[in-house]
Structures are given as C-alpha cells and as structure tokens.
Amino acid sequence: MSSNNESIGKTLGVVVGLCLVCAIVVSIASVQLRPMQQASKAKDIQSNILTVAGFKDVKDVFATFEANVESKVINLETGEFVDIDANSFDFEKTKFDQKRSVKLAKAEDKAGVQRMTNNSPVYFTRDAQGQLETIILPIQGYGLWGIMYGFLALEADGETIKSINFYKHNETPGLGGEIQNPRWNALWNGKSLPIDVVKGGANGEHKVDGLSGATLTSNGVDNTVDFWTSDKAFGPFLAKVRKGALN
Numbered sequence: 430m431s432s433n434n435e436s437i438g439k440t441l442g443v444v445v446g447l448c449l450v451c452a453i454v455v456s457i458a459s460v461q462l463r464p465m466q467q468a469s470k471a472k473d474i475q476s477n478i479l480t481v482a483g484f485k486d487v488k489d490v491f492a493t494f495e496a497n498v499e500s501k502v503i504n505l506e507t508g509e510f511v512d513i514d515a516n517s518f519d520f521e522k523t524k525f526d527q528k529r530s531v532k533l534a535k536a537e538d539k540a541g542v543q544r545m546t547n548n549s550p551v552y553f554t555r556d557a558q559g560q561l562e563t564i565i566l567p568i569q570g571y572g573l574w575g576i577m578y579g580f581l582a583l584e585a586d587g588e589t590i591k592s593i594n595f596y597k598h599n600e601t602p603g604l605g606g607e608i609q610n611p612r613w614n615a616l617w618n619g620k621s622l623p624i625d626v627v628k629g630g631a632n633g634e635h636k637v638d639g640l641s642g643a644t645l646t647s648n649g650v651d652n653t654v655d656f657w658t659s660d661k662a663f664g665p666f667l668a669k670v671r672k673g674a675l676n
C-alpha cells in the first residue's frame with residue numbers, strides 16, 4: 430500500500446516546486462552574471478584589437494586599450510564620423526534592426542553577411558607625435574562552416590596591411606582554423622590592398638598564400654577582405670584616409 434507521501438499529487442508538487450526553485454536560481458544567476466559576461470566579451474574584443482594593432486604581452490587589456498586606442502563610429506556610405514559611442518555599438522543587434530541596416534542582394538553580398546549596417550565602429554592608434562599609425566577595421570564573412578569574425582589592421586596610408594586576425598569562427602581546427610595562426614597572420618604584414626588569397630606560390634604585394642588543405646576557408650577570407658574594403662563597406666572611409674583626412 431502506498432503511503433500518503435507517495436501520492437501523485439505530492440510527487441508532482443515536489444517536481445514542480447523543484448523546477449520552480451531551479452528556474453529562479455538560474456534566472457537570478459543569469460541576470461547577475463550578465464554584466465560580467467559583457468565585460469569579458471568587451472575585454473576579448475579589446476584584446477583582439479590590441480593584438481592586430483601589434484601590441485604584445487599586454488598585461489592590463491583595459492588600461493592599454495584606453496591609453497592607446499581611439500574608437501569611433503563611421504557612416505559607411507559617407508565614410509564620415511557619426512556621434513555614436515563605439516563601445517556600445519553592437520554590430521549583430523544593429524545588423525538585424527531594419528532601420529539601421531539594409532538587406533544585401535545576393536550578387537553584392539560577397540562576404541555572405543546577408544544584411545549590412547549603416548554604421549560601423551573603426552579603431553585607430555597614433556604614434557607619440559599624435560600621427561595616425563594604425564587603422565583597425567572589424568570584418569566578418571562566411572568561411573566554410575559559418576561566419577568568421579576578425580579585424581584587419583592597415584597602416585596610416587589606408588592601403589598597406591599590417592595584420593589580420595580572426596577571433597571567432599567555426600572553421601575546422603588544423604584546417605580552416607589556421608586563420609587564427611599567428612604564422613599565417615604574419616604573411617599579411619606589408620602586403621597591400623587590393624589583395625588576393627591564392628593557392629600556393631603567392632608573390633607580389635597584392636597576393637597572400639592561402640591555407641593548405643583549406644581552400645574554401647581561404648576563399649572566404651579573400652571574399653571577406655574584398656567586401657569590407659569595397660564601396661559597400663569601408664571603401665568611402667578608406668578613400669578619406671588615403672587623402673590624409675585622419676592625420
């Protein structure tokens with residue numbers, strides 16, 4: 430004979446009660462941890478910007494970023510600065526906001542981003558004399574398995590490449606994942622826009638070797654850089670930089 434404690438009502442009561450308690454604990458933890466998650470995401474982005482700009486062995490990411498990197502938001506169509514805080518600019522949210530982005534036609538969507546924001550953050554570093562040193566552009570585009578997120582750093586001439594760095598992607602480790610390998614990233618140093626990622630034997634300032642065994646990812650990087658340096662993205666801004674507008 431079952432005791433009263435084993436009745437269906439009591440068992441269900443305990444299950445529902447436990448679920449409620451767990452749901453409350455998880456919700457509170459999620460809300461409480463959100464600022465920490467956001468801070469850690471911001472630190473990660475800052476750390477990647479510092480890396481692509483050439484800072485090495487950074488101990489205090491936040492302080493180094495604050496002291497050395499200027500963050501601005503530009504209107505991509507005009508290339509002009511707009512009065513928006515770059516640190517709170519969320520590209521992904523903006524991308525899906527119909528008022529602040531446009532849908533790209535397939536033929537013009539070389540990087541596979543689908544939608545394009547009207548504005549974008551850009552970052553700069555200056556030398557001790559205040560002269561423009563590095564321009565850092567956030568870029569993103571489809572590789573083999575998904576969107577690859579990265580930064581392209583250019584010299585003050587707006588043409589010479591300093592470095593490229595991908596910090597988030599779904600490419601296969603050891604194959605496409607080598608887009609994160611500092612040795613491959615270093616091949617970009619001193620090359621010049623426009624650039625082609627080619628399969629082996631790249632020579633000349635406008636060509637860089639693709640990753641062996643990862644031609645599809647390499648093609649994705651090629652398309653991504655082409656797209657973001659084109660008139661659909663940072664082209665108008667880079668035209669201003671090349672005329673010395675930021676010096």
Ligand SMILES: Cc1cc2nc3c(=O)[nH]c(=O)nc-3n(C[C@H](O)[C@H](O)[C@H](O)COP(=O)(O)O)c2cc1C
Nearest residue numbers: 573600601604605606640641642643644645646647
């Ligand atoms: C499990 C698996 C994962 C792969 N991951 C990638 C990848 O991340 N990027 C890529 O370009 N190719 C990847 N490939 C290889 C592609 O299918 C293709 O063979 C390759 O891009 C061709 O490059 P290659 O011409 O340099 O050999 C993968 C293949 C397999 C079987």
